[in-house]
Amino acid sequence: MPALPPQNLLVILADEHSPKALGCAGHPFVQTPNLDRLAARGTRFTAAYTPSPICVPARAAMATGQALHAMGRYADNADPYDGAIPSWHHMVRAAGHEVVSIGKLHFRGLPGDDHGFTEERLAMHVVEGKGDLLALIRDETAPPRKGAAKMAAGAGPGESDYTRYDRDIAAAAEAWLQAKQGAAPDRPWVLFVSLVTPHFPLTAPPQHFDRYPPEVVGMPKLYAPDQRPTHPFIRDYAATVPYDSGVTDQATVQRMLAGYYGLVSFMDEQVGRILAALEGTGLSGATRVLYTSDHGDNVGARGLWGKSVMYEESASVPMILAGQGVTPGAVCATPVCLTDLAATVLEAVGCATPPPAGSASLFRIAEGAEADRTVLSEYHASGSREAAFLLRDGPYKYVRYATYPPQLFDLAADPEELADLATDPGNALLLARLEIALREKLGGADPAEIDAGVKARQAAILAANGGREAVLARGDLPFSPPPGVTPAWS
Incomplete structure (x- = not known):
């Protein structure tokens, strides 16, 4: 592939968008016309993954282009990115490009922190620069999360702080693009627009909620209690983050589904506004577009809501790349990760800084x-x-755990992950090969050693914040508030 001519890059990031909840991905009823049109003029990656299926570590790894174990930090929602490890934002800015963020970042955000952007607008960072300290309690004493009960209670038609925030983000992006109309910068710019939907609360504007009545949404796969997997990791998660505890009947499930899918369509509407502004300002011909999400959402599958597990609904992400140098209407099945954004951004704008090891350009992979x-x-x-x-x-x-039994899925034959192949003795050689490949990705480290190292760092952060009782007394947050909104502790 010849060198790409440098161009502007617009990155649009959603929060908690399951890759299956896309019309262009073949979903039977979800309505995402704007993302579908973007995919039609670009390449869609069908094996794209988050570095971690939860917000703060995913965004830290996406910024630095490095895996969590390689950084030795930023592994949970109480260890936010602080700018100490250089990001692609730092690299692009250092090369003389304007790189602006609008919306959710979920970094530490304390005075003096430099996350690498030329400017941050409407930035959402973690609460108090500390984030979710309850995440540090991971042993058998971890209490059930109180905020989880609010998942079902908040599902329905209406407006939330998040839908209002996303409208403000889209409006700010429109204004920023309009200000660029007719300008001729010395170097291409990068605009990073980070929305917060379809992350819960599952309160969707009525015009979008009403698109998904019960007879349309049906019921999630493997939702019945006797159908749910019994793997110990899944049991741990469901017990500690009991999102399903507030579900009383089928109508509640379907209201939650309508809320989630309504938020997907609402988010798609905001994407449409941003892309229309790009087109209306005459900048679309000089600007490539990358759309993705920080992680997915279980959306009720297997009785799970939220993220945090390694099933496809949670750990894989939508990813669409469009613009000059990208084949329109194409699908790429090569595995990619959000850590690949670093190399992609650097190539898109013509920045000669070498990307972090392991980060590969999506332009090259697509070809x-x-x-x-x-x-x-x-x-x-x-x-x-x-x-x-x-x-x-x-x-x-x-899927390899520190001590729990591994899981193995053949996604070509079993895309819904209904059959765990790890217990089949006939797959012993395959499991051995994959274990070797995993350890290579981990730099030769033993997974249990990495687990112990992360827990040691978490114990130190817990102690620095007064210990277990102090953290429990601080309370629980079901989700981070937007700028200017008071945290709703429970």
């Missing part, structure tokens, strides 16, 4: 480079008693 690559996701946060590592290698997904 067939590194077709046999593997990608990694890891989890060390709330609801888990031990680490989980996901390796995607071709059609196989290998």
Whole structure:
């Protein structure tokens, strides 16, 4: 592939958008016309993963282009990115490009922190610069999260702080683009627009909620209690983050589904506003677009809501790349990760700074480079008693825990992950090969050693914040508030 001519780059990030909840991905009823049009003029990546299926670590790894174990920090929602490790924002800015963020960042955000942006507008950072300290309690003493009960209670038609915030983010992005109309910068710019929907609360504007009545949404797969997986990691998560505890009947489930899918359509509407502004200002021909999400959402599958597990609904993400140098209407099945944004952004704007090791340009991958690559996701946060590592290698997904039994899925033959192949003795050689590949991704480290190291850092952060009782007394937050909104502790 010849060198790309430098152009502007617009990155649009959603929060908690399951890759299956896309019309262009073949969803039977979800309505995402703006993202579908973006996919039609670009390439959609069908094996894209988050570095970690929870907000703060995913965003830290996406910023730095490095895996969590490689950084040795930022592994949970109480260890936010502080700018200490250089990000692609730092690299692009240092090369003389304007790089602006609008919306949710979920970094530490304390005075003096430099996250690498030229400017941050409407930035949402973690609460008090500390975030979710309850995530640090991961052993058998971890109490059930109180905020989880609010998931079902908040589902329905209406407006929330998050829908209002996303409208403000979209309006700010429109204004920023309009201000660029007719300008001729010395170097291409990067605009990072980060929305907060479809992250719960599952309160969707009525015109979008009403798109998804009960007869349309049906019921999630494997929702009945006797259908749910019994793997110990899943049991730990469901017990500590009991989102399903507020569900009393089928109507409640379907109201939650309508809320989630309504928020997906609402978010798509905001994406449409931003893309229309790009087109209306005459900047679309000089600007590439990348759309993705920080992680997915279980959306009731297997009785789970939220994220935090390694099933596809949670750990994989939508990813669409469009613009000059990208094949329109194409689909790429090569595994990719949000850590690949670093190399992608640097190439898009013509920045000669070498990307972090392991970060590969989506432009190159879309054209067939590194077709046999593997990608990694890891989890060390709330609801888990031990680490989980996901390796995607071709059609196989290998999920390795510190001590719990591994899981193995053939996503080509079983895209819904209904059959765990790890217990089949006939797969022993395959499991051995995937274990070797995983350890290579982990730099030769033993997964249990990484688990112990993360827990040691978490114990130190817990102690620095007064210990277990002080953190419990601080309370629980069901979700981070937007700028200017008082945290609703429970």
